[in-house]
Amino acid sequence: MNSESSQSLSKTTKNILNQYGIKLNKNLGQNYLIDRNKRDQIVNFGNLSKNDVVLEIGTGIGTLTIELAKRAGKVIAIEQDSNIARILSERLKKEKIDNVELINDDALNVDFPKFNKIISNLPYQISSPITFKFLNYDFDLAILMYQKEFARRMNGSVGTKDYSRLSAMLYFKCDVEMLTDVSSESFIPKPKIDSTVVKLTPKENKISKEDFKIYSNFTKALFQHRNKKIRNALIDSRHVICNLDKKEMKEKINNIEDDTLNEYLKMRVIAIKPEEILFLSKELNLILNG
Template sequence: MNSENSISLSKTTKSILNQNGIKLNKNLGQNYLIDKNKRDQIINFGNINENDVILEIGTGIGTLTIELAKKAKKVIAIEQDKNICDILAKRLKEEKIDNVELLNEDALNIEFPKFNKIISNLPYQISSPITFKFLEYDFDLAILMYQKEFADRMNGEVGTKNYSRLSAMLHFKCDVKKLTDVSSESFIPKPKIDSTVVKLTPKKNKISLEDFKIYSKFTKALFQHRNKKIRNALIDSRHIITNLDKKEMKKCMNEIEDEKLNNYLKKRVVVVTPEEILFLSKDLNSILNG
């Protein structure tokens, strides 16, 4: 981050914050990108054209927003902090940018307007829930920045420490591609960990909505106890997948005669593939909730 342009973005960002008496809160995920080269790289990854409607979560003072608006048909910009939102509204007016729909909302609690691409430096503390929310929508691609450790879990391989509910959920919904790492030096305030930019490309017709809904519940139940055997993990998290009490659920499990299903129930969660979880979830759902 040695170029004059990067220094300029850093100075501009600090100046705007100082002028408005804003002190960023790391605990709220307010880590602002001040590296112009990385900012431009992220935007270029989006391959934006004049027909694109971009969704941006956690806009901050508009480091991405303003440049996105210059390339896209429209930007839907969501920022929860009222003071920051007001600063961005003022900047957009000064720049004479009129194709940004600025929403002062909690992104986790609203229905998103129609969009076809997502480009965001996400607030770190909502990385998991906002990613799961994205999966409920249809879109062409998403260019998203996460903490590096989180990004590593998105592509976690079965049986490894990075294999998680996140990687299992993404398996049927998106291809995940790591694009570039971003040093902690590229932000203010400086976070404790580097970041990674990833590209999500939705998979088409990989799994039905109904099957995915069931799969999602079972995946959530299983990965609350990732090192336990599947049978025990599901019993311990039964409230997520069934209304049966513990005694009733054990009785159902003990009466299963399918040898393949019984063999899966003896495995540890962390070594079972997404395809196997899908098989389990569909069969067990009919048994437990038939």
Template sequence: MTSENSQSLSKVTKSILNQNGIKLNKNLGQNYLIDKNKRDQIVGFGNISKEDVILEIGSGIGTLTIELAKKAERVIAIEQDTKICEILARRLKEEKIDNVELINDDALKVDFPPFNKIISNLPYQISSPITFKFLDYDFDLAILMYQKEFADRMNGKVGTKDYSRLSAMLYFKCDVEKLTDVSCESFIPKPQIDSTVVKLTPKENKISDDDFETYSKFTKALFQHRNKKIRNALIDSRHIISGIDKKVLKRNLNEIEDERLIEYLKKRVVVLDPEEILFISRELKPAFEE
């Protein structure tokens, strides 16, 4: 680290881990931020007021948690590792911080208490499922740190290698804004790839909940086979959309008369933009009913 501030956070983090005999497991996404400047920048991006209730996933020893708690009404901090959770509980007590609700559990399995902002250095191995889970909740904004290549996929353009189920799902739900990159040198243990902080701002609902549920199923089915033709991708992943028999689905697809739909079925998944996937999901939904 180049600055004294960065060094002090690094020293504090290493000292706490050493005192408690903690060896971080990067395979579990335990990469702790040790750059104070970046930590403060992330907190600043949240534009936190005393009315905000902030959800933090993977709170660790409290690098973000303690600073968030100083500015917010309340912080809901979820940490799966029991020993690390106990360390954070002690730190909060020592700092006389009483506005943190600490949850020792798997963030993918618990229902989140009410919140209005999400600010997290996410455990990298749950980046995809936790992001999809966020989309089920209403919030004002999210400031999230991801591995750089994952963040690139969030805004993937149609037809590129970064275009994915993730980018297609976010299209109707959130605006995605890249805020800053964070060097791999800013963490312990040092990950192999740099990170990116992004801001998610929910969009006004462009489609109904029912349409989005159907769209979600079709998007998941299609991107299981992103380079296949749409007809084949849907047949191969039909179980994601419904329990329809393969022969029945083939018959239903063969009976389609709409020329536009027939042409779409011949295209490859990766060339369809989200609006086209929405059109297909609406129009083809009846074909998946036995």
């Protein structure tokens, strides 16, 4: 990040924060992008037109927001910090930008207005829950920046340390493409690790909403104990998938006579493929909640 334009963006960001007496808290994910080249690259990845309504989570002072608004028909900008939201509101008025709907609230707790694309430098501390929330909405594509280690888990292969609830959940919902890495030097305050920009493209309906809800619950239960055998993981996290107490749960599982199901129950969580989790979740749901 040595270009004159990037240095200019860094100076502008620092001046605005100083002007309003804002001190960023990186523990809250307030790491602001100051690399103009990377910002423009992220916006370009979105392939925007005036027909697009873009959802942005964690707007900050508008480094991305303003550029998105210039290209999209509308931007739905969600910022939880009221002081930061006020700064952005004033910047938008000053630049006479009127196609931004600014929502000062917690993105995890609000219903999103209608949109078709997501482009965000996400607050890192909500990366997991906000990504799961995105999966409940229909959209054309998402361009999202995550911490590099988190991004790797999105494409984690079965049996590896990166295989997680996240990769299992995304498997049926989106194609995941790593677009570019972003150095920690590209932010203020500087985070401890680098970031990665990821593209999510929704898949055609490979799984019904009802089946995905069941799959989601079982996946959550399993990966709370990713190194345990599936039988024990499900018993320990039974509250996620059914209303049985421990004794009832053990009794139902011990009475399973299907050899295929019993073989799966002996496997470790990190060794089971998403398709197998889907099969297992549908079969066990009938047994445990039937």
